[in-house]
Amino acid sequence: xxxxxxxxxxxxxxxxxxxxxxxxxxxxxxxxxxxxxxxxxxxxxxxxxxxxxxxxxxxxxxxxxxxxxxxxxxxxxxxxxxxxxxxxxxxxxxxxxxxxxxxxxxxxxxxxxxxxxxxxxxxxxxxxxxxxxxxxxxxxxxxxxxxxxxxxxxxxxxxxxxxxxxxxxxxxxxxxxxxxxxxxxxxxxxxxxxxxxxxxxxxxxxxxxxxxxxxxxxxxxxxxxxxxxxxxxxxxxxxxxxxxxxxxxxxxxxxxxxxxxxxxxxxxxxxxxxxxxxxxxxxxxxxxxxxxxxxxxxxxxxxxxxxxxxxxxxxxxxxxxxxxxxxxxxxxxxxxxxxxxxxxxxxxxxxxxxxxxxxxxxxxxxxxxxxxxxxxxxxxxxxxxxxxxxxxxxxxxxxxxxxxx
Amino acid sequence: xxxxxxxxxxxxxxxxxxxxxxxxxxxxxxxxxxxxxxxxxxxxxxxxxxxxxxxxxxxxxxxxxxxxxxxxxxxxxxxxxxxxxxxxxxxxxxxxxxxxxxxxxxxxxxxxxxxxxxxxxxxxxxxxxxxxxxxxxxxxxxxxxxxxxxxxxxxxxxxxxxxxxxxxxxxxxxxxxxxxxxxxxxxxxxxxxxxxxxxxxxxxxxxxxxxxxxxxxxxxxxxxxxxxxxxxxxxxxxxxxxxxxxxxxxxxxxxxxxxxxxxxxxxxxxxxxxxxxxxxxxxxxxxxxxxxxxxxxxxxxxxxxxxxxxxxxxxxxxxxxxxxxxxxxxxxxxxxxxxxxxxxxxxxxxxxxxxxxxxxxxxxxxxxxxxxxxxxxxxxxxxxxxxxxxxxxxxxxxxxxxxxxxxxxxxxxxxxxxxxxxxxxxxxxxxxxxxxxxxxxxxxxxxxxxxxxxxxxxxxxxxxxxx
Numbered sequence: 001x002x003x004x005x006x007x008x009x010x011x012x013x014x015x016x017x018x019x020x021x022x023x024x025x026x027x028x029x030x031x032x033x034x035x036x037x038x039x040x041x042x043x044x045x046x047x048x049x050x051x052x053x054x055x056x057x058x059x060x061x062x063x064x065x066x067x068x069x070x071x072x073x074x075x076x077x078x079x080x081x082x083x084x085x086x087x088x089x090x091x092x093x094x095x096x097x098x099x100x101x102x103x104x105x106x107x108x109x110x111x112x113x114x115x116x117x118x119x120x121x122x123x124x125x126x127x128x129x130x131x132x133x134x135x136x137x138x139x140x141x142x143x144x145x146x147x148x149x150x151x152x153x154x155x156x157x158x159x160x161x162x163x164x165x166x167x168x169x170x171x172x173x174x175x176x177x178x179x180x181x182x183x184x185x186x187x188x189x190x191x192x193x194x195x196x197x198x199x200x201x202x203x204x205x206x207x208x209x210x211x212x213x214x215x216x217x218x219x220x221x222x223x224x225x226x227x228x229x230x231x232x233x234x235x236x237x238x239x240x241x242x243x244x245x246x247x248x249x250x251x252x253x254x255x256x257x258x259x260x261x262x263x264x265x266x267x268x269x270x271x272x273x274x275x276x277x278x279x280x281x282x283x284x285x286x287x288x289x290x291x292x293x294x295x296x297x298x299x300x301x302x303x304x305x306x307x308x309x310x311x312x313x314x315x316x317x318x319x320x321x322x323x324x325x326x327x328x329x330x331x332x333x334x335x336x337x338x339x340x341x342x343x344x345x346x347x348x349x350x351x352x353x354x355x356x357x358x359x360x361x362x363x364x365x366x367x368x369x370x371x372x373x374x375x376x377x378x379x380x381x382x383x384x385x386x387x388x389x390x391x392x393x394x395x396x397x398x399x400x401x402x403x404x405x
Numbered sequence: 406x407x408x409x410x411x412x413x414x415x416x417x418x419x420x421x422x423x424x425x426x427x428x429x430x431x432x433x434x435x436x437x438x439x440x441x442x443x444x445x446x447x448x449x450x451x452x453x454x455x456x457x458x459x460x461x462x463x464x465x466x467x468x469x470x471x472x473x474x475x476x477x478x479x480x481x482x483x484x485x486x487x488x489x490x491x492x493x494x495x496x497x498x499x500x501x502x503x504x505x506x507x508x509x510x511x512x513x514x515x516x517x518x519x520x521x522x523x524x525x526x527x528x529x530x531x532x533x534x535x536x537x538x539x540x541x542x543x544x545x546x547x548x549x550x551x552x553x554x555x556x557x558x559x560x561x562x563x564x565x566x567x568x569x570x571x572x573x574x575x576x577x578x579x580x581x582x583x584x585x586x587x588x589x590x591x592x593x594x595x596x597x598x599x600x601x602x603x604x605x606x607x608x609x610x611x612x613x614x615x616x617x618x619x620x621x622x623x624x625x626x627x628x629x630x631x632x633x634x635x636x637x638x639x640x641x642x643x644x645x646x647x648x649x650x651x652x653x654x655x656x657x658x659x660x661x662x663x664x665x666x667x668x669x670x671x672x673x674x675x676x677x678x679x680x681x682x683x684x685x686x687x688x689x690x691x692x693x694x695x696x697x698x699x700x701x702x703x704x705x706x707x708x709x710x711x712x713x714x715x716x717x718x719x720x721x722x723x724x725x726x727x728x729x730x731x732x733x734x735x736x737x738x739x740x741x742x743x744x745x746x747x748x749x750x751x752x753x754x755x756x757x758x759x760x761x762x763x764x765x766x767x768x769x770x771x772x773x774x775x776x777x778x779x780x781x782x783x784x785x786x787x788x789x790x791x792x793x794x795x796x797x798x799x800x801x802x803x804x805x806x807x808x809x810x811x812x813x814x815x816x817x818x819x820x821x822x823x824x825x826x827x828x829x830x831x832x833x834x835x836x837x838x839x840x841x842x843x844x845x846x847x848x849x850x851x852x853x854x855x856x857x858x859x860x861x862x863x864x865x866x867x868x869x870x871x872x
Contacts, residue, residue, distance in 0.1 A: 044847045083850055232850040233857045240842040241860035250843055298861035306852055 006033075007382065008065070009374025010058070010076040011187065012170060014043045014213025014236060015329060017057045018371035019065035020363075021073065022356070022379070030379050032358030035368070036065025045213040045232040046081035046187075048169045055173050062177060075180040077378045079370050080127065080170060081187040081214045083232030085162040089132065090115045094153045101149045103136065108146065108153075115157040125164040127186055132156040132224035158225045160186055185377050187370045188216035188228050193380065194353040194373030195325050196220065203321035206344070208307055209369060210330035212236050215303050216370075219311055221319040231306055235330040238299050245295045246287050248276065256292075257333075263297045264335035265290070300336060304343040323347035329367035423508040423612050427605055428452045428532075430525045431489070432481075433515020433544060433598075435464040440595065441602035442466070448613050449605070452503055454528065456492045456520045457481040470503065472496045472524055482519025486557050489523020497531070504532040509612070509625075510539050511605050512569070516558035517546035526564035538626055539569040542604060544597045547577045570626075573604055573638055603640045607723035611677050611709065618710040628673040628707070628726055637671065642721040649678075649688035652722040653695050668699045671726040677709040680720040684710065692722055 005024040011017065019036035038061035042050030066073055092115030094107050116129055134142040136150035145153055171181050191209040192201075201220040208217045212235045219227040235257070242253035260274055268289035276285045311317050323346045326336055331350045340348035352364045353372040363372065427449055429438035435453045442451060442465050451466040458479035461469050471479065473492020482488040493500065504510050510532035514521035525541060532539040543562065546554045565572050575597045608625065641655025657668075668674060678684065678692055693708060700706065841849075844858035851857065855864060 044844075045850065049847065083848070231852065231857075232848075236843070237858070237860075240844060240858075241862065244842045244860050245862060295860065295862050298865055302857070302861045302865075309853075 005382075006071055007375045007378035008071075008073050008076045009079065009190070009371050009378065010062070010174065011079040011190075011371040011374060012043060012048070012054065012058060012173070013040060013081075013211055013329075013370070014046055014234060015211065016040050016367070017061035018368060019061045019073070019076070020368070020371040020375050021065050021069035021071050022358070022372075022375040024379050024382060025357070028383060030356050030358075030375060032356050032363065032372075032375075033071055034065055034067075034069025035363050035371070036061045036063070036068060038064060043213065045083060045234070045236070046211070046230070047084075047166055047213075048173060051169065051173065055176060058173055059177055062179070073179060075182045076174060077190075077374045078170060078174055078181045078184050079187045079190050079374050080162070080167055080184050081211070081216055081230055082162065082166060083214065083230055084166055085127070085160060085186060085230045086124075087158060087160040087228045088118075089156060089158050089226070090118055091154055091156050092116075096151055096153070101151065103145045103148050103150055103153055105146065108155075111153050111155045112157065115155065116159060118159070120161055123163050123165065124161045125167065126159055126161045127167065127184060128158070128160040128189070130158040130160070130189075130225045132158055132226070156224075158228065160228060162186075182378065183381070185374060186216070186228065186230075187211075187214075187373075188218040188230070189225070190371075190373035190377050191216065191327060191369045192218045192220065192225075192373065193376040194369045195327050195351040196322075197354060198223075200322040200325070204316075204319040205322040205325055206307075206311060206316075206320050206346075207325045207327065208304070208340070209328040210234055210300075210303060210326065211328045211367075211370070212330075215307065215328075215330075217307050217311075219314075219316050219320070221316055226316050226319075227311060227314050229307070229310055231303060233299075233303055233306075234328075238296055238330065238333075241295050241299050242292070246292065248285075248287075252276065256287075257296070260289075260292065261296055261332065262289075262293050262334040263300050263339045265293060265297050267335075268293060296333060297339070300330075300333060300339055301343060304340055308344050317344065317346070320344075320346055323349065325349060325351045327351050327366040327369040331366045424450070424506060425509045425511070425609055425612065426450045426452060426504065426507045426537075427511040427513065428454055428503070428528060429464070429466065430454050430512060430514040430528060431518055431521030432457065432460050433518070433521055434513045434525070435460060435466065436515075436595075437513040437542070437598045437601045438464065438466050440598040441605055444599075444602050444606060446602070446606050446609060449609050454493075454496075454500065454520075454524060456489065456524075468503065470496055470499050472520065482523060484554075484557075485519045486523035486561060489518075489520040490527055491523070492520065493524035493527040500528055500531050501535065504528075504535045504537055507532065507535065507537040509608070510535075510537040511608075512539065512541045513543070513601060513605075514541070515544045515546075516561045517550060517554035518557075522557050522561035526561060526568050529565055530568035533569060538571075540571050540573065540608070541565045541569045542573045542575070542601045544575045544577055544601070573601070575600055600638075600640075604638045607638070607640050607677070608725065610679070610711070610713075611675070611723065611725075618708060624675055624707050624709075625725065628675050637668065637724070637726040639724040640721065642719055644719045648718075648720040649691040649722075650695065652720050653692045656722045656724050657699065668704075668724075668726060671700065671704055673705045673707065674700055674724060674726040675707045675709065677711060677723045677725075678720065679711040679713050679716060679723070681714055681716045681718070682712055683718070684712070684720060688720065696724070 007022050007024065007030075009020045009022075017038045017040045021033045021035070022030045023033050025031055038057050040054065040057045042048060042053030042057065048054045062073055092111040092113070094111040094114060096103070096107065112129055112131070116126055120126070133140070133156045134145045135154040136142050136145050136148050137152050142148065167184060171184065174181050188207065188209060192207045195207060196205055202223045204219075204221045206217060206219050208215060213232065214234050215231045217229055217231075218225060238261070239250055239254045239257055242248070242257060243250045246253065248256070256274070256276070272289040273286035274289055274292060276287060308317070324340050324344050326340050326348060327350065330336075337348045337350050350366060351369070352366050353369050355364060356372065425448065427438060427441065429435040429452070432455065435455060438451050438453055450468065452468040452470060453461060453464040453466040454470040454472055455461045455464075456472045456477045458471060460481075461471055472489075473482075473495045476492050476495050477488065482492060510529075512525055512529045512532065514525035516522045516525070521543070525543065529539045529541050543565065545558050545562070548555065562572065562574065577597055611625065639656035639658075641652040641658070643651030643655060645651065674696070676692065676696055678689055680688075689708075689710060693706070696706065841856070841858040842860075847858070849856055849858055
């Protein structure tokens, strides 16, 4: 009994599967009805590696969400991540035929199709084609060319693509649970919807979502998505580094990371140690805090540096007026915002999802950014729908509606 | 303070003929001796001293002293330190004759019982009186052995401190860290023996084996006599690509080092690197840089390099120091304490240590020819020869002017690198063999040619230290 105003976001993360059920209210605000959670297994670096196990986890999370929200879920917006996801910017050009000067919806669709016509590897498929800017007869800064007169319509798009089969795996996982996938959204976009407001997007912002298996980032410049990417390195790697560096089991390293994780260097006084306690609570080994911090520091710094290099390669670093937004589960590491500031040379902050109505306070936490972003995305799409006249324009509208703002 | 060795062709005279004697006191002491002997220890005389004849006959030492022949009549001291002391006093002359003429006397004992606790302080005192450097290596009982034994041990330790030059104290409780709790009790006890035997061996080797950069008796004296008579000791041996780092880490992991914490307060630290002829300048650089992070600015690091053909591809690092607060001491640029032996050993790597810069200077007959080698070239593994002038990469800079060293491979004691400045200041992490851990089986994430599944600190470390 899917209601038209119920949106469900499903994030199949490396550490947890998270399902957010939200309701759109009449005043166009969202209210969270319930959030379902399940620890995930069978996921590595944001991708399914054990289908059956992962499916069970998704099932658990869905059931949890249904119980909490008292809604029977039938359709989800699915978040996608993984190192295979790539993106680039491309410009599409459409010349209006003789005798016609008013740009119509068909032209907008054509320009989009034109931009997508690049040779991608056989196994890849396009996930998103996001409008950045329109140009009409070379005129810059056209927000909506529909109805304008012109002979030549150009448009810049941000195109995100990934390996088809891997995306299908996630979709199939949902399908086997008797659920429909309303849309597939890459995690970084979803996250941006949750943590950025219109102003941030306009001023220029970089959102880095460091999750368990991946670090997803997206760059907004002048209100448009300029760049996005996925680096298949996340909290799991930090745990692994600690496990190797300190020679402790992974589970212990994970716990230690969550309890003591800190990226600050030089803060520990010499000889300061962290005492590892065994299950019975007796003090066991001691670990030097500086070493501990340094292992985490190296890894997080490297993630930031890779992102910084990629963002800088496209010369976007100078346009990030609103600065850097760090979110995701791993943003809980102490001092991470200072490290981000240092690496990017920009004001940085840790952000949780922007407030929503409902039982939110518990979920205004960085680790729910993506899942909540998914329902925000769904909501934004939905808001555009009633105005739509046809399926094509609906697609157009919704994408322009989301990514222009 | 910097002594330059300008003598040529004095190879053979360089070999010290120091007389070293190891005396194992009591049951635990003779166990340590047995262990040392098993591990192989050359040019060292071993003596067992015990009240218990049965234990004495079982000992492998070539010289044995029965303590308190009349007092205990060949039985043990029954856990009574006073009886142990009385027994030792009875055998006063025998002990005196044994320690006479020795340069270094190691006294090994397990404290807590009768003979060890009672006799060890006395024997140490006699050794010291005989003019030897008396180093006492003792094990403290496990806490579970009871409060009485612990108290006896503590009292004895105090006596030993007063009567010896240095004490290396092995707490059995800490030894348990070396072994797993599930391991046999025998292993737990022998862990201490192994560590003690390593210490003895390392010090003996330090004195007896030819060194490229030699450390002498006086260095050890200055280090051990200067502290508050509590010695720190670390020994690590490793093989493989990162052997320099691994060996240092192992040596710092020694329970006696308290994970390097105690080093921070040490005034003098001796570090000896041993390996066969393939020890590279880069490896020495790594060890020294890393060690520098563990010591304070006031600490004087004394480096020794020994070339030992039997080491094969292994490399060992020994660290010897004594704890003492250096906080109220000025930067140590003055001469060694008066206690030191007349300076006659060269080269004496005593150097005005300023801040964390180690300066080692040695000169050889052949003048440096001033060519500059690219660090990448000359830091190749197994390439020791002729680092004419090298700047180590990144944050460490090693400048060395060295003679052409064809002779290195023959482990010639006279073979020395030339003036060297090692400026070590680098934040480096401990690391082991390159590993991807839990990502071993997953699809690799490679960005900009780097395998991101390998811990960052490992990759960066490799970058900073070896290239």
